[in-house]
Amino acid sequence: MSQESLRVPQRQVGADDPVPGVKNVILVMSGKGGVGKSTVATNLALALKALGLKVGLLDADIYGPSIPTMLGISGQPMSDGKRIQPLERFGVKLMSIGFLLEDPKSAVVWRGPMLHGALLQFLKDVDWGDLDFLLLDLPPGTGDVALTLSQRVRSNGAVIVTTPQEVALQDVYKSVSMNQKVGIPIIGVVENESYFVCGNCNERHELFGSGGGQKIADFAGAPLLGQIPLFPEIRKWGDAGVPVVEAAPGSPPAEAFTAVARRLIESLNAAAQASVLNIDRSGGQNRHLPITR
Helix, strand or coil: CCHHHHCCCCCCCCCCCCCCCEEEEEEEECCCCCCCHHHHHHHHHHHHHHCCCCEEEEECCCCCCCHHHHCCCCCCCCECCCCECCEEECCEEEEEHHHHCCCCCCCCCCCHHHHHHHHHHHHHCECCCCEEEEEEECCCCCCHHHHHHHHHCCCCEEEEEECCCHHHHHHHHHHHHHHHHHCCCEEEEEECCCCEECCCCCCEECCCCCCHHHHHHHHHCCCEEEECCCCHHHHHHHHCCCCHHHHCCCCHHHHHHHHHHHHHHHHHHHHHHHCCCEECCCCCCCCCCCEEC
Protein backbone atom coordinates (compact mmCIF):
# COMPACT_ATOMS: atom_id res chain seq x y z
CA MET A 1 0.00 0.00 0.00
CA SER A 2 1.41 3.36 -0.99
CA GLN A 3 1.62 6.41 1.24
CA GLU A 4 -0.90 8.21 -0.97
CA SER A 5 -3.53 5.48 -0.61
CA LEU A 6 -3.01 5.54 3.15
CA ARG A 7 -4.07 9.20 3.31
CA VAL A 8 -1.78 10.05 6.19
CA PRO A 9 -3.28 12.99 8.16
CA GLN A 10 -1.31 15.87 9.65
CA ARG A 11 -1.62 17.46 13.08
CA GLN A 12 -1.79 21.19 13.63
CA VAL A 13 1.69 22.55 14.34
CA GLY A 14 2.19 25.66 16.45
CA ALA A 15 4.94 28.24 16.10
CA ASP A 16 6.83 26.84 19.11
CA ASP A 17 6.35 23.16 18.27
CA PRO A 18 9.58 21.24 19.03
CA VAL A 19 9.14 18.86 16.06
CA PRO A 20 7.59 20.94 13.26
CA GLY A 21 8.59 18.48 10.55
CA VAL A 22 6.62 15.61 12.10
CA LYS A 23 3.13 15.13 10.71
CA ASN A 24 1.84 12.93 13.54
CA VAL A 25 3.03 12.51 17.13
CA ILE A 26 1.62 9.44 18.87
CA LEU A 27 1.99 8.68 22.59
CA VAL A 28 2.11 4.95 23.33
CA MET A 29 1.21 4.56 26.98
CA SER A 30 -0.40 2.52 29.72
CA GLY A 31 -1.02 3.07 33.38
CA LYS A 32 0.27 -0.45 34.03
CA GLY A 33 3.82 -1.74 33.79
CA GLY A 34 4.55 -5.10 32.22
CA VAL A 35 1.79 -5.05 29.60
CA GLY A 36 4.22 -4.99 26.66
CA LYS A 37 3.96 -1.31 25.87
CA SER A 38 7.49 -1.08 24.45
CA THR A 39 6.89 -4.23 22.41
CA VAL A 40 3.79 -2.62 20.92
CA ALA A 41 5.54 0.71 20.30
CA THR A 42 8.52 -0.94 18.59
CA ASN A 43 6.51 -3.26 16.37
CA LEU A 44 3.97 -0.56 15.56
CA ALA A 45 6.80 1.72 14.41
CA LEU A 46 8.16 -1.02 12.16
CA ALA A 47 4.68 -1.83 10.84
CA LEU A 48 4.17 1.81 9.87
CA LYS A 49 7.61 1.82 8.23
CA ALA A 50 6.67 -1.33 6.28
CA LEU A 51 3.65 0.57 4.92
CA GLY A 52 6.05 3.00 3.27
CA LEU A 53 5.99 5.76 5.88
CA LYS A 54 8.80 7.77 7.46
CA VAL A 55 8.89 6.87 11.14
CA GLY A 56 10.77 7.82 14.30
CA LEU A 57 10.65 6.24 17.77
CA LEU A 58 11.52 8.13 20.94
CA ASP A 59 12.12 6.14 24.11
CA ALA A 60 10.57 8.49 26.69
CA ASP A 61 11.04 6.02 29.55
CA ILE A 62 14.10 7.68 31.07
CA TYR A 63 14.32 5.37 34.09
CA GLY A 64 13.75 2.11 32.21
CA PRO A 65 14.76 2.45 28.55
CA SER A 66 14.19 -0.74 26.58
CA ILE A 67 14.21 0.39 22.95
CA PRO A 68 18.01 -0.14 22.52
CA THR A 69 17.65 -3.79 23.58
CA MET A 70 14.49 -4.47 21.61
CA LEU A 71 16.01 -3.04 18.44
CA GLY A 72 19.50 -4.42 19.03
CA ILE A 73 21.27 -1.10 18.69
CA SER A 74 23.89 0.73 20.73
CA GLY A 75 26.30 3.60 20.33
CA GLN A 76 26.22 7.30 21.04
CA PRO A 77 24.39 9.70 18.71
CA MET A 78 26.60 12.26 16.97
CA SER A 79 26.13 16.01 17.07
CA ASP A 80 27.17 18.79 14.71
CA GLY A 81 27.18 21.27 17.59
CA LYS A 82 23.61 22.33 16.89
CA ARG A 83 21.48 19.23 16.47
CA ILE A 84 21.78 15.62 17.64
CA GLN A 85 21.59 13.02 14.89
CA PRO A 86 19.31 10.12 15.89
CA LEU A 87 20.50 6.58 15.42
CA GLU A 88 18.70 4.46 12.85
CA ARG A 89 17.72 0.80 12.71
CA PHE A 90 15.56 -0.94 10.09
CA GLY A 91 14.86 2.47 8.57
CA VAL A 92 13.39 3.94 11.79
CA LYS A 93 15.00 6.95 13.47
CA LEU A 94 15.66 6.34 17.17
CA MET A 95 16.54 8.22 20.33
CA SER A 96 16.84 6.86 23.87
CA ILE A 97 18.62 7.74 27.10
CA GLY A 98 20.01 4.22 26.79
CA PHE A 99 22.28 5.42 23.97
CA LEU A 100 23.91 7.91 26.33
CA LEU A 101 24.69 5.54 29.22
CA GLU A 102 28.20 4.11 29.46
CA ASP A 103 26.86 1.09 31.33
CA PRO A 104 23.43 -0.15 30.20
CA LYS A 105 22.88 -1.64 33.66
CA SER A 106 23.42 1.64 35.50
CA ALA A 107 20.42 3.46 36.94
CA VAL A 108 19.34 6.96 35.96
CA VAL A 109 18.84 8.80 39.26
CA TRP A 110 17.28 12.11 38.30
CA ARG A 111 14.69 14.37 39.82
CA GLY A 112 11.81 15.77 37.80
CA PRO A 113 13.45 18.88 36.31
CA MET A 114 16.34 16.88 34.84
CA LEU A 115 13.93 14.35 33.40
CA HIS A 116 11.82 17.07 31.81
CA GLY A 117 14.92 18.73 30.37
CA ALA A 118 16.10 15.48 28.79
CA LEU A 119 12.69 14.82 27.23
CA LEU A 120 12.53 18.29 25.70
CA GLN A 121 16.07 17.91 24.37
CA PHE A 122 15.12 14.61 22.77
CA LEU A 123 12.32 16.43 20.98
CA LYS A 124 13.67 19.82 19.96
CA ASP A 125 17.44 19.20 19.84
CA VAL A 126 17.28 15.96 17.85
CA ASP A 127 17.26 16.27 14.07
CA TRP A 128 14.14 14.20 13.42
CA GLY A 129 13.68 15.77 9.99
CA ASP A 130 10.46 15.22 8.08
CA LEU A 131 8.50 12.25 9.44
CA ASP A 132 5.03 10.90 8.92
CA PHE A 133 4.99 9.48 12.46
CA LEU A 134 6.96 9.99 15.64
CA LEU A 135 6.01 7.44 18.29
CA LEU A 136 6.82 8.16 21.93
CA ASP A 137 7.18 5.13 24.19
CA LEU A 138 6.11 6.51 27.58
CA PRO A 139 6.83 5.05 31.03
CA PRO A 140 4.03 3.40 33.01
CA GLY A 141 1.91 5.39 35.42
CA THR A 142 0.26 8.79 35.31
CA GLY A 143 3.19 10.97 36.28
CA ASP A 144 5.11 13.97 35.03
CA VAL A 145 6.21 12.64 31.65
CA ALA A 146 2.75 12.63 30.08
CA LEU A 147 1.98 16.02 31.64
CA THR A 148 5.19 17.57 30.28
CA LEU A 149 4.57 16.21 26.80
CA SER A 150 0.93 17.33 26.80
CA GLN A 151 2.09 20.88 27.55
CA ARG A 152 5.07 21.09 25.20
CA VAL A 153 4.06 19.22 22.04
CA ARG A 154 0.74 19.00 20.26
CA SER A 155 0.32 15.27 19.84
CA ASN A 156 -2.44 13.57 17.91
CA GLY A 157 -3.20 11.61 21.06
CA ALA A 158 -2.47 8.38 22.85
CA VAL A 159 -2.58 4.71 21.96
CA ILE A 160 -3.41 2.86 25.17
CA VAL A 161 -1.90 -0.59 25.69
CA THR A 162 -3.45 -3.13 28.05
CA THR A 163 -3.65 -6.84 28.69
CA PRO A 164 -7.03 -8.52 29.24
CA GLN A 165 -6.92 -9.31 32.97
CA GLU A 166 -8.75 -7.18 35.52
CA VAL A 167 -5.63 -6.39 37.58
CA ALA A 168 -4.17 -4.61 34.54
CA LEU A 169 -7.41 -2.84 33.65
CA GLN A 170 -7.66 -1.06 36.98
CA ASP A 171 -4.42 0.82 36.32
CA VAL A 172 -5.15 1.40 32.64
CA TYR A 173 -8.47 3.06 33.51
CA LYS A 174 -6.46 5.61 35.49
CA SER A 175 -4.25 6.31 32.48
CA VAL A 176 -7.31 6.95 30.32
CA SER A 177 -8.76 9.21 33.01
CA MET A 178 -5.53 11.22 33.25
CA ASN A 179 -5.48 11.75 29.48
CA GLN A 180 -9.06 12.97 29.57
CA LYS A 181 -8.24 15.42 32.37
CA VAL A 182 -5.22 16.96 30.60
CA GLY A 183 -6.83 17.00 27.16
CA ILE A 184 -4.90 14.21 25.39
CA PRO A 185 -7.25 12.45 22.94
CA ILE A 186 -7.38 8.65 22.99
CA ILE A 187 -6.78 7.41 19.45
CA GLY A 188 -7.38 3.76 20.22
CA VAL A 189 -6.62 0.76 22.42
CA VAL A 190 -4.37 -2.22 21.78
CA GLU A 191 -4.98 -5.42 23.73
CA ASN A 192 -1.64 -7.20 24.07
CA GLU A 193 -1.20 -10.87 25.06
CA SER A 194 -4.80 -11.32 24.04
CA TYR A 195 -4.81 -15.05 23.34
CA PHE A 196 -2.58 -18.05 22.70
CA VAL A 197 -2.99 -20.55 19.87
CA CYS A 198 -1.82 -24.03 20.85
CA GLY A 199 0.64 -25.53 18.39
CA ASN A 200 -0.69 -29.05 18.92
CA CYS A 201 -4.47 -28.59 19.04
CA ASN A 202 -4.57 -25.30 17.07
CA GLU A 203 -7.17 -23.99 19.50
CA ARG A 204 -7.35 -20.44 20.81
CA HIS A 205 -6.83 -20.09 24.57
CA GLU A 206 -7.51 -16.79 26.35
CA LEU A 207 -5.01 -17.26 29.17
CA PHE A 208 -5.57 -13.86 30.79
CA GLY A 209 -9.31 -13.59 30.27
CA SER A 210 -11.19 -11.85 27.50
CA GLY A 211 -12.83 -8.55 26.76
CA GLY A 212 -10.41 -6.36 28.71
CA GLY A 213 -9.30 -4.32 25.73
CA GLN A 214 -12.89 -3.67 24.69
CA LYS A 215 -13.74 -2.51 28.23
CA ILE A 216 -10.93 0.06 28.07
CA ALA A 217 -12.00 1.13 24.59
CA ASP A 218 -15.60 1.59 25.74
CA PHE A 219 -14.45 3.58 28.78
CA ALA A 220 -12.24 5.79 26.60
CA GLY A 221 -14.83 6.19 23.85
CA ALA A 222 -12.20 5.03 21.37
CA PRO A 223 -11.84 2.10 18.97
CA LEU A 224 -10.14 -1.17 19.81
CA LEU A 225 -7.32 -1.09 17.26
CA GLY A 226 -6.41 -4.74 17.61
CA GLN A 227 -5.64 -7.80 19.70
CA ILE A 228 -2.06 -9.03 19.69
CA PRO A 229 -1.70 -12.80 20.22
CA LEU A 230 0.69 -14.28 22.77
CA PHE A 231 3.42 -15.93 20.71
CA PRO A 232 6.88 -17.07 21.92
CA GLU A 233 8.35 -15.53 18.75
CA ILE A 234 7.51 -12.03 20.00
CA ARG A 235 9.66 -12.53 23.08
CA LYS A 236 12.39 -14.40 21.22
CA TRP A 237 12.86 -11.83 18.47
CA GLY A 238 12.51 -8.92 20.87
CA ASP A 239 15.31 -10.28 23.03
CA ALA A 240 17.40 -10.81 19.89
CA GLY A 241 17.02 -7.16 18.90
CA VAL A 242 14.96 -7.88 15.77
CA PRO A 243 11.24 -7.28 16.51
CA VAL A 244 8.82 -9.81 15.08
CA VAL A 245 7.42 -7.44 12.43
CA GLU A 246 10.92 -7.24 10.94
CA ALA A 247 12.02 -10.82 11.64
CA ALA A 248 8.87 -12.69 10.63
CA PRO A 249 6.58 -10.32 8.71
CA GLY A 250 4.22 -13.13 7.65
CA SER A 251 3.67 -14.49 11.15
CA PRO A 252 0.32 -14.06 12.97
CA PRO A 253 1.68 -11.53 15.51
CA ALA A 254 3.37 -9.46 12.77
CA GLU A 255 0.15 -9.41 10.77
CA ALA A 256 -1.72 -8.34 13.93
CA PHE A 257 0.66 -5.41 14.42
CA THR A 258 0.28 -4.42 10.76
CA ALA A 259 -3.50 -4.46 11.16
CA VAL A 260 -3.13 -2.16 14.20
CA ALA A 261 -0.99 0.24 12.13
CA ARG A 262 -3.64 0.43 9.42
CA ARG A 263 -6.45 0.95 11.93
CA LEU A 264 -4.41 3.64 13.67
CA ILE A 265 -4.25 5.60 10.42
CA GLU A 266 -7.97 5.03 9.85
CA SER A 267 -8.73 6.31 13.36
CA LEU A 268 -6.60 9.42 12.80
CA ASN A 269 -8.31 10.14 9.50
CA ALA A 270 -11.74 9.70 11.10
CA ALA A 271 -10.77 12.11 13.88
CA ALA A 272 -9.50 14.64 11.33
CA GLN A 273 -12.75 14.49 9.39
CA ALA A 274 -14.78 14.90 12.57
CA SER A 275 -12.82 18.03 13.55
CA VAL A 276 -15.29 20.45 12.02
CA LEU A 277 -17.26 23.36 13.41
CA ASN A 278 -20.20 22.28 15.56
CA ILE A 279 -23.02 24.44 16.88
CA ASP A 280 -23.70 24.23 20.60
CA ARG A 281 -27.49 24.03 20.86
CA SER A 282 -27.62 23.15 24.55
CA GLY A 283 -29.03 26.55 25.51
CA GLY A 284 -25.94 27.50 27.46
CA GLN A 285 -25.66 24.29 29.48
CA ASN A 286 -22.26 23.44 28.04
CA ARG A 287 -19.53 25.64 29.48
CA HIS A 288 -17.78 26.68 26.30
CA LEU A 289 -18.24 29.09 23.44
CA PRO A 290 -21.19 28.44 21.09
CA ILE A 291 -18.84 27.51 18.26
CA THR A 292 -16.65 24.55 19.21
CA ARG A 293 -14.19 22.26 17.49
